[in-house]
Amino acid sequence: MSTSSKSGSGEFTGRHMWMLAIGFFGVVITVNITMAVISATSWTGLVVDNSYVASQEFEEKRLAHQAQLDAGWISSLSYAGGQALLSVADGNGAAIDLGQPVLRINRPVGGHDDQQVTLVRQPDGTYVGPVALSPGVWEALVSVAETPLGPYEIHERFRIEGVAP
Secondary structure, three states: OOOOOOOOOOOOOOHHHHHHHHHHHHHHHHHHHHHHHHHHHHHOOOOOOOOHHHHHHHHHHHHHHHHHHHOOOOEEEEEEEEEEEEEEEEEOOEEOOOOOOOOEEEEOOOOOOEEEOEEEEOOOOEEEEEEOOEEEEEEEEEEEOOOOOEEEEEEEEEEEEEOOO
């Protein structure tokens, strides 16, 4: 009576372990490469070009904003009918002349559909500018380099429902 050891179909061998390890690490490496390619070809995440300069400008903007709040400035930025509307008034309700405010509007993520418009002052002291927005979430930033109380910025995030005007 002889017993022979055959490599039958139910036996787990070193070859099976080798194939299992190759398959597992192949999936891990493939997923890592895919994610690296997707991240390298999508939004960079860059918020400022030079963080050192941005940190220096931050304090100037903060102090200007505090001075504007102390003076009673009230700002309102809205969108309706294909136009952006900016209203800035002092503590007495008088419109403030901002010169030529610039509106930059974009999607919060992705860096697409970006628009920039110089707002035009109306006789009532408000500012308007044409902006075509499709449905979804948008971020808007109005900035003026110099006002009587320093630089001015207003930042709004809003959602457009339905169809674009």
